[in-house]
Every structure is written in structure tokens, then in C-alpha cells.
Amino acid sequence: MKAFITVCPATDIPEGQRAVFSIKDRWIAIFCVSGRYYAIEDVCTHDGNTLTEDLKGNEMPLEGYEIACSRHGARFDIRTGKVMKAPALIDVPWFETRLEDGYIEVAI
Secondary structure: OOOEEEEEEHHHOOOOOEEEEEEOOEEEEEEEEOOEEEEEEOOOOOOOOOOOEOOOOOEOOEEOOEEEOOOOOOEEEOOOOOEEEOOOOOOOOEEOEEEEOOEEEEEO
């Protein structure tokens, strides 16, 4: 059974932004797009690289609802974790989110 974990106030992740949190031994990236919050594990399933930053620590941009790995260009949909472009073949873990009393919660 999954449990929701309170992560942060919704105001900490404004529209068009993201933040990464360590939750239960996983790095979880939470994005705010069009007023909704989406959470995926911050790891490329192709090579284990982070998705939210390149190797120099620069933030990787979203293109619509997709984020690309900076190393080999694998793309993932942040709404579902689905692979959108190879070389990744395995979806990235996706987590349900909700707002409770102004706080973002993630189901783990």
C-alpha cells in the first residue's frame, strides 16, 4: 500500500519550475506545469544519469511535458514516466502527487 509523504509547500515549486528531493532513498523530481504537479524518479533508465541536470549542473529544460537525458538524448514524459525516445527502453518510475492544505504530497 502506498502512502503519501508531505514534501514541501506548493509555493516552493512555482509554475514552470522543478525541485528534487530525497525521499525513501530515491531522488524524486517534482515539476509544476500548467498548475499541476508531476513527480518522477530523477534517473535515466538507460544509463543512470540524472534527468534534471546535465553533467555540469545546468538545469535540463522541459519541452512541453518531456525531459531529455543530457548524455544520450533519451526522453521521458513527466506525466507518466513513459519513454518517448530511445536509447532508453524502460519507463522511469512515476509517482502520484496531490495537494493537501497547500502542501505537495507524493505517493511512495
